[in-house]
Amino acid sequence: MTARAISCRNLSLQFDKNTEPILQDINLTIPENSIVLLYGATGKGKTSLFNALTGLNFSGVRQGEIYWGKRAIPNTRKANKLRPDFISLIYSHFYFLQSLNVEENVLLPAVFSGKSSKYIRRRLELLSEVFDFEDQLTAQLNFFKKILYSTDNHANNKNGNHRRPNKVTKLSNGQREIVNIARALIVDTPFIFADELLRSYSEAETEVVWNRLLDPRLGIKQNKTLFMITRKEYFRHDPRVDLVYEIDGQAIERRPAPRRQL
Amino acid sequence: MKKSIFLYKAIVRNYLPILAGMVLSFVAIIMVFTMLLHIKGFFAYYENISAGFIPELKVRLEQDIDGRAMQQMMKEIDQVHGIDSFQYGYSKNFGNASFEIDSGFNSLEGRSLEKDISVIGFDYIADRPTQIELNQKGKRFNAEVAYVDYFGNWLINIEKQENIRAEPCHITFDGQKIDFQVMDFGSVYTLQLRNPDDPAQLKLLYDFLTDFISRFVDLQNTGIPANRFETPVDSDSQIYARQIYIKRKLLDCFKLIFSGNSGTTNAMLSTPLYHGISRYNQIQNTILNAGGQNCRLRTMDFFNINAEKFYNNNVVLMNYNDFSCLFETGGKYNLLYVYGKNFPEKAVVNQIKSRYPEARFTVRQDAIPTLSLQSEIFHYCIYALLSLFFIVVCCIVMVRFLKFYMVFHSDLIFMKIYGYQGAVFTRLLWFVLLASAGVAYLIIDHLISLHNVVLSKYYFPEISLDLVSFGVPLALCAGVLLGVYALECKQFKKLEYGSRGDFS
Numbered sequence: 001m002t003a004r005a006i007s008c009r010n011l012s013l014q015f016d017k018n019t020e021p022i023l024q025d026i027n028l029t030i031p032e033n034s035i036v037l038l039y040g041a042t043g044k045g046k047t048s049l050f051n052a053l054t055g056l057n058f059s060g061v062r063q064g065e066i067y068w069g070k071r072a073i074p075n076t077r078k079a080n081k082l083r084p085d086f087i088s089l090i091y092s093h094f095y096f097l098q099s100l101n102v103e104e105n106v107l108l109p110a111v112f113s114g115k116s117s118k119y120i121r122r123r124l125e126l127l128s129e130v131f132d133f134e135d136q137l138t139a140q141l142n143f144f145k146k147i148l149y150s151t152d153n154h155a156n157n158k159n160g161n162h163r164r165p166n167k168v169t170k171l172s173n174g175q176r177e178i179v180n181i182a183r184a185l186i187v188d189t190p191f192i193f194a195d196e197l198l199r200s201y202s203e204a205e206t207e208v209v210w211n212r213l214l215d216p217r218l219g220i221k222q223n224k225t226l227f228m229i230t231r232k233e234y235f236r237h238d239p240r241v242d243l244v245y246e247i248d249g250q251a252i253e254r255r256p257a258p259r260r261q262l
Numbered sequence: 263m264k265k266s267i268f269l270y271k272a273i274v275r276n277y278l279p280i281l282a283g284m285v286l287s288f289v290a291i292i293m294v295f296t297m298l299l300h301i302k303g304f305f306a307y308y309e310n311i312s313a314g315f316i317p318e319l320k321v322r323l324e325q326d327i328d329g330r331a332m333q334q335m336m337k338e339i340d341q342v343h344g345i346d347s348f349q350y351g352y353s354k355n356f357g358n359a360s361f362e363i364d365s366g367f368n369s370l371e372g373r374s375l376e377k378d379i380s381v382i383g384f385d386y387i388a389d390r391p392t393q394i395e396l397n398q399k400g401k402r403f404n405a406e407v408a409y410v411d412y413f414g415n416w417l418i419n420i421e422k423q424e425n426i427r428a429e430p431c432h433i434t435f436d437g438q439k440i441d442f443q444v445m446d447f448g449s450v451y452t453l454q455l456r457n458p459d460d461p462a463q464l465k466l467l468y469d470f471l472t473d474f475i476s477r478f479v480d481l482q483n484t485g486i487p488a489n490r491f492e493t494p495v496d497s498d499s500q501i502y503a504r505q506i507y508i509k510r511k512l513l514d515c516f517k518l519i520f521s522g523n524s525g526t527t528n529a530m531l532s533t534p535l536y537h538g539i540s541r542y543n544q545i546q547n548t549i550l551n552a553g554g555q556n557c558r559l560r561t562m563d564f565f566n567i568n569a570e571k572f573y574n575n576n577v578v579l580m581n582y583n584d585f586s587c588l589f590e591t592g593g594k595y596n597l598l599y600v601y602g603k604n605f606p607e608k609a610v611v612n613q614i615k616s617r618y619p620e621a622r623f624t625v626r627q628d629a630i631p632t633l634s635l636q637s638e639i640f641h642y643c644i645y646a647l648l649s650l651f652f653i654v655v656c657c658i659v660m661v662r663f664l665k666f667y668m669v670f671h672s673d674l675i676f677m678k679i680y681g682y683q684g685a686v687f688t689r690l691l692w693f694v695l696l697a698s699a700g701v702a703y704l705i706i707d708h709l710i711s712l713h714n715v716v717l718s719k720y721y722f723p724e725i726s727l728d729l730v731s732f733g734v735p736l737a738l739c740a741g742v743l744l745g746v747y748a749l750e751c752k753q754f755k756k757l758e759y760g761s762r763g764d765f766s
Binding site for chain 1: 264275
């Protein structure tokens, strides 16, 4: 599939017929190979727009069309069919399957979209390299592999030590953020949609992780678009950001990109 | 990495205890279903004892027809409608007739009251084969069976052939050998079991004789009950009594089929007649005075024909050959009994009517209204129980289904987002049913094999697992499965991110 852009035309979101629409006649384009931010106060419809654009939930859509490239996405059924090859998701509330360990949660999208073992292994190694924080300020976040596995020195196996997959329940919020990102990046899709990315981190930690996320090896801005819903002012000043939108009342306004400010 | 492994780890693993519970429930339910359906067989057994002789359809032809026409008609009916078996013969009503009871010493002991008596002569042999294959010194011979009798041991009389010698021989039945000794008795050869004390050989011989006799008469529909006045003498009295019952039943049938002594006709009487002329239910030599004729009869036993009251209260049953000799029918027939449970009666009636418009028909239900009512009530009860269990199955599955979607709602949505499309619960239910059916089959099969050990000890025919009885519950479960699949497809479509606030 050729990824051109994700866009919506005349999109209106309204959850209760007796109240005013949250967003009305929205025309928004998320171009390919870019970083796009969407700002907005709480309750202004950021997440509803996120859900509509990603085809997760159309319940609030009263009118308008959504396009992934040239394809119209009229319902969740079609979205579910196309999404695994088109959009990776980073959720604000993480959501992990409690029955699976950390590694399995990371691998889940790749397994369900039918990727080969070789592909999955290669992507996992790449993520391990990119998110290895050993020599960084945020070493306290633990290395990526440490998030995935615990080393049990007492285990009686051939190598003397034994890698035991961690359970998701034992992770801190910071660690969950990393796993959440890794799960989105385990599949190489042209679009990454992130809701409230890195909200658990301090500014210093955010900078480290953000820079890792924009590592050229992961391909954002080269062959991937990152669309982020956020309230963090930190990103607004990053010159690598291409487009900034802000919800203003029922409309979405385009704001000057940081690069232009500079 | 396979999706199924992830699916197992994400969902199935947590659901295993419930799945195990479901398997146990379904094993119990399938077994109850199967057993309930098996019980129908017990009623059929009771029905056979009570009125086995009564056919599903009795046809009385107003005109006498010859044997070939009768055979041709039955062949056509069987090909089109699939009947179980049939008997045809000649029936004659004598109005007032009586019996003279023979003391055996050339003097008459007494005379019965005159009654309205009908005599039926069934053509048991007709065009059915009476030959058996003997193997003597590696050579095979087809020998014509002339008579089967019992004098301490079974005796099978065969007509003399030059090739057969008075030496050991064997019959192969069911892949096993039954060893005989050929004895020369002048006009006939007689086969005697070489090892009559060997229970295995004896049982095999019973099975062979049962199989042989089934060529001529449907044993299920003889209506001949166990003789209650035989006294068991063996230490294992029940086994002995059972042997006697089988022996008597086979012997009675053989004697009816193959005419015995010249001058005397073997005959069975309906219950009221037999009780009227027989002392202590013993075999009696009698003379039937009917229509100005005196027929010497050897009344062997009675057959349970209470329900024959609808047709005739007093019936004498004999072989057609004897009947024809006594009453000179000239190879014509006027009576037809059709047996079978599942043939379309109306269609058969129409087919016969098209050829013989004046034929009179009596269906079993009219002949034995009380029995058919009992049967109806019994079957309604069984079906009511089955329906109740079916409702229970539906409820169990529905509750489990709803609970499953409540518990795993978010997980399923999450997997759906990542491209999983599948009816998880239906798949699990499929495995549950498969496992339950397997376990239930093994248990039932084991129970039946245990039961068969007991049955074979008493010389009852062994029972096998009725696949229909086992298949019906499985078919019902498969129906439930399809229903659940349709429901789940609908439910799975409805699953939507954030629809229940799971992800907020």
